[in-house]
Structures are given as structure tokens and as C-alpha cells.
Amino acid sequence: MTRNSIRLRLLFVAVMSIVATIAVAGASLVFFFERQVLRYVEQDLNIHWTELATAFGAGGEGQIGEKLTDPRYHQPYGGAYWQVSEGGRAIVRSRSLWDKELPTNGHRESGEQDRAFEVEGPDGSELYIIEREVATDGPQGPRRVSLAVALDHDQIVELRQAFGWDVTRVLIPIAAVLVLFAWLQLWLGLRPLRSVGQELNAIRTGQIRRMTRHFPDELSPLVESINNLLDRQEDLVRKARDRAGALAHGLKTPLTILGGEVRRLEQAGLQEAAECMQEQLRLIYTHVERELARVRTSGTPAACGAYTQVDQTIVRLLRLMQHMPRGERLIWQTDIPADVAIDMDPHDFGEVMGNLLDNARKWAKACVTIQVERLDDKARISVADDGPGFSGDGQGGRPERGVPGRSEPGSSGIGLGIVEDILNEYGIDAEIESSGFCRVAFDVPLCRPGQVKNAPRSAVLMSS
Numbered sequence: 394m395t396r397n398s399i400r401l402r403l404l405f406v407a408v409m410s411i412v413a414t415i416a417v418a419g420a421s422l423v424f425f426f427e428r429q430v431l432r433y434v435e436q437d438l439n440i441h442w443t444e445l446a447t448a449f450g451a452g453g454e455g456q457i458g459e460k461l462t463d464p465r466y467h468q469p470y471g472g473a474y475w476q477v478s479e480g481g482r483a484i485v486r487s488r489s490l491w492d493k494e495l496p497t498n499g500h501r502e503s504g505e506q507d508r509a510f511e512v513e514g515p516d517g518s519e520l521y522i523i524e525r526e527v528a529t530d531g532p533q534g535p536r537r538v539s540l541a542v543a544l545d546h547d548q549i550v551e552l553r554q555a556f557g558w559d560v561t562r563v564l565i566p567i568a569a570v571l572v573l574f575a576w577l578q579l580w581l582g583l584r585p586l587r588s589v590g591q592e593l594n595a596i597r598t599g600q601i602r603r604m605t606r607h608f609p610d611e612l613s614p615l616v617e618s619i620n621n622l623l624d625r626q627e628d629l630v631r632k633a634r635d636r637a638g639a640l641a642h643g644l645k646t647p648l649t650i651l652g653g654e655v656r657r658l659e660q661a662g663l664q665e666a667a668e669c670m671q672e673q674l675r676l677i678y679t680h681v682e683r684e685l686a687r688v689r690t691s692g693t694p695a696a697c698g699a700y701t702q703v704d705q706t707i708v709r710l711l712r713l714m715q716h717m718p719r720g721e722r723l724i725w726q727t728d729i730p731a732d733v734a735i736d737m738d739p740h741d742f743g744e745v746m747g748n749l750l751d752n753a754r755k756w757a758k759a760c761v762t763i764q765v766e767r768l769d770d771k772a773r774i775s776v777a778d779d780g781p782g783f784s785g786d787g788q789g790g791r792p793e794r795g796v797p798g799r800s801e802p803g804s805s806g807i808g809l810g811i812v813e814d815i816l817n818e819y820g821i822d823a824e825i826e827s828s829g830f831c832r833v834a835f836d837v838p839l840c841r842p843g844q845v846k847n848a849p850r851s852a853v854l855m856s857s
Contacts, residue, residue: 400580403579404576408572408575411571411575412568415564415571418564419557419564422556423553423557423560426553426556427549430549430553431521431549434509434521434544434549435521435523437544438509438522438523438543439523441463441473441475441542442523442525442540442541444461445475446525446527446540448460449477449527449529449540461475465489466488467487467488467489469488469489469491470515472489472545472547472548473489473542473544473545474487474489474514474515474542474544475540475543476490476494476540476541476543477539477540477541478494478538478539478541479537479538479539483495484538490515491515493514495512495514495522495524495541495543496512509521509522509523512543514543518546519545519547520544520545520546521543521549522542523541523542523543524539524540524541525539526538527539527540585608585612586612588608589604589608589615589616592616593619596623603623603624604619641681648674651674652674654670655667655671655674679810682811700735700737700739700840701735701737701742702732702734703733703734703735704730704731704733706743706746707727707729707763710746711725711727711750713747714751718754719754719757723757723760724759725761725763726760726761726762727762727764728762728764729765733772733839734839735772735837735838735839735840736837737819741815741818741819744811745812745816745835746774746776748808748811748812749776749808749833750763752831753780753831756778756780756781756831757778758778758780759779760779761776761777762775762776762777763775768836770838772836772837773835774834774835775832775833775834776832776833776834777832777833778830778831778832779830781831809825812833816835821835821836822835823835
């Protein structure tokens with residue numbers, strides 16, 4: 394996942410939410426635990442105070458008549474303390490206080506006399522203390538003394554810390570489980586988007602023509618829009634091809650008439666004018682054919698969804714070539730494995746092979762060889778003839794497009810230009826060898842598994 398990933402962003406927010414929630418829950422549990430412990434301590438202090446008051450009353454004259462039960466009272470700084478004060482001065486205290494005294498809190502209001510409060514104790518400790526005044530009879534009349542019992546706050550801190558660690562050990566696995574399920578939720582929630590990407594990739598590679606998988610209601614409008622866009626694109630490509638065909642037929646008659654006029658000029662002895670017009674007609678024919686070929690192939694790779702059976706297409710084209718001039722006198726040799734299906738539109742493959750075979754028919758001396766072989770995930774297709782190669786640099790160099798380049802006059806190179814234009818639409822380069830012969834070869838990707846089963850086939854067409 395990248396930094397720009399939606400899944401990473403959502404997972405980050407989910408993790409932060411879980412961590413914050415777990416932290417608040419842990420802090421709340423510790424806080425309420427401490428409150429409950431303080432209530433328990435306050436109840437315990439009330440019991441200790443009652444015991445102290447009973448012992449003080451039994452002793453008389455401000456003495457403790459019986460030994461208190463908590464052993465910590467007898468250990469210096471043992472954590473539990475008691476003290477009897479009169480007039481703000483301690484008259485008797487527990488041994489645990491040693492040489493210290495509990496600070497009195499006589500200024501507390503009467504409504505707070507039964508509540509515990511915090512004071513600073515011996516040895517820098519903090520104490521929870523309950524202090525109440527009682528009235529007793531003395532030799533000199535009634536007297537009021539203050540009875541106080543206290544417990545060390547460190548014990549509560551230790552309990553709180555121990556409980557906090559226990560809560561942490563419980564909440565960490567809970568947080569891990571929540572993060573795991575958050576990731577699972579995101580994985581399941583975004584899975585339909587991955588399916589959309591897979592379907593689009595399958596359309597791009599030609600395995601399917603439209604998105605047909607059932608998607609959630611939230612994605613159905615998007616899928617429907619994509620399918621409508623693909624339908625629209627396919628319709629535009631079809632209309633462009635139809636218009637190209639109509640244009641080709643519409644120009645055929647005017648070009649034929651102009652060709653007749655050129656021959657009439659030649660018969661009239663206007664050779665220079667005839668050659669000039671013939672050259673212009675050739676240029677017109679070249680540009681028209683090239684542009685028509687581009688229109689017919691424009692958008693084909695993007696439309697996808699079609700494939701071509703190589704052997705069937707070439708067989709139909711060879712049958713056509715054998716009925717054209719010189720075609721019946723040539724030897725057509727083929728080496729084509731059966732059931733070779735390539736990832737190319739049948740119309741485009743027909744244009745490529747039709748132009749290559751027609752070129753070979755015009756220039757071959759006696760033999761034309763068509764060979765197809767499998768190379769891993771591609772098919773190498775080559776057309777070779779024993780005719781003259783390209784002229785140019787005297788070493789089989791390739792001519793410029795649209796410029797007469799074969800070793801005999803009358804060829805404009807338009808067929809090879811159309812072939813290269815179509816192959817370039819698929820990102821394919823043609824390899825041309827023309828040293829004493831002519832051989833054109835190119836590699837086309839083979840169909841992927843399932844593409845032949847799902848994709849439709851269209852009729853093989855060839856430019857006239």
C-alpha cells in the first residue's frame with residue numbers, strides 16, 4: 394500500500410480511533426477502580442476509628458484501655474496510624490507515628506466530619522485520615538478530644554498501578570483484535586473496488602467485453618456508466634469504419650475517371666501533362682488510403698474484446714489472392730499451426746496480412762512463404778517472397794514512406810505504410826529484411842486463457 398492509498402488512510406483512522414477509545418476506556422477503568430478503593434479505605438478507616446473510640450472509652454482519662462488489633466500500629470511508619478488530640482495537641486498516639494504527629498483538621502465543617510481527607514504524614518508520605526471529636530467526662534468536668542485514624546496512600550497507589558497493568562494486559566489483546574477486524578472490514582469493504590479494477594483490466598486485455606460481475610448497489614451505477622462508455626466507444630469505432638468504407642467507395646469512381654483522363658492525355662501526346670497528373674493522382678491515392686487505414690484502426694486496441702484465428706484468416710486471404718492477377722501462378726507455402734489465436738482485432742489483422750500478401754503477390758517471382766510460430770506468449774508471423782527488395786541505399790535500405798521504393802516503378806509503398814500504422818496502434822514493430830528478397834515479420838501477443846471463449850469474432854475485411 395502506498396501513502397496515497399484509501400485503505401491505508403482508513404486503516405490509520407481506524408487504528409487511531411481504536412487506540413484513543415482503548416486509552417479512554419483504560420483510564421476510566423483505573424479512575425473508577427481508584428474511587429471504589431477509596432470507598433473501601435474510607436469504610437476501613439471508619440472501622441478503625443470505631444475500634445479506637447471503643448478502646449479510648451474503655452481506658453478512661455484519655456488512655457487506651459486495650460490493645461488495638463492492627464499490627465501496623467506497633468511498627469514505626471508501618472502505614473496505619475492513630476492519634477488522640479486535645480486542644481490541637483496530641484496526648485497519645487500510636488507507636489507507628491514514632492516522633493511525628495498527625496496534623497489536625499479542626500477547621501473542617503461539620504458536614505464533612507465523616508469523610509476521609511488527605512494529609513501529609515510521617516516520612517513525607519500521604520495519608521487518608523478520618524478525624525472526629527468526642528466528648529468525655531474528666532476530673533475537671535466534660536472534655537472534648539479528637540480521635541484520628543489514618544492509612545498510607547502509597548498502598549492505594551500500588552493497588553491502582555497493579556490494576557492499571559492488569560487492565561493494560563487485557564486491553565492490548567482487545568485492541569489487536571479490533572485492529573484486525575478493522576483491517577478485515579476494510580479488506581471486505583474495498584474488495585468490490587478491486588473487482589472493478591480486475592474487470593477493467595480484463596476488458597483492456599481483451600478477456601471480456603463488458604463488466605458482467607454482480608457488484609454492490611453502491612458500485613452498480615459506476616459499473617453501468619463504464620459499460621455505457623464502452624458501448625459508446627465501440628459504436629464510434631464502428632461508425633468511423635463505416636464512414637471510412639463509404640469514403641473509399643465514394644472516391645473510387647472519381648479516381649477511376651481521372652485515371653481515364655490521364656490515359657487520354659497520353660494518347661493525345663501530352664506526355665508531360667499526363668505524368669504530372671498521374672503523379673498527383675498517385676499522391677492523392679496514397680494519402681487517402683493511409684488516412685482511411687488510420688480511421689479504420691483508430692480506437693481498436695482500446696475497444697478490445699476481439700481476437701483472431703490466424704490459420705482461418707490467412708486461408709481465406711490466400712484463397713482471395715489466388716483469384717487475383719499473378720496469384721494463380723505463384724507457389725504459396727504455409728507453415729501455420731492450427732488453433733493459433735492472437736490478441737488482435739480480426740479487421741486489423743486482415744488489413745495487415747491482406748496488404749502483405751498483396752505486396753508479395755505483385756513482386757514475387759515464383760514463391761511466397763507464410764510462417765507462423767509460437768514464441769512463449771507471442772506468435773511470430775512472417776511473409777517472405779523471392780522478389781526484389783527495397784531500393785534506396787543499394788544495400789537493402791528501407792525507403793521513406795509514400796516514396797517509390799521498390800525496385801520497379803509503379804509502387805508507392807502505401808501497403809507497407811498501412812501495415813506499420815496498424816501495428817503501431819498495438820505497440821508492435823515490423824522487422825523488414827530486403828537484401829535480395831523481401832521478408833516482413835512481426836510478433837503479436839497470443840490470446841490469454843478464457844479470451845477465445847468470451848470474446849466475439851468479426852468478419853475478416855481487407856482494404857481494396
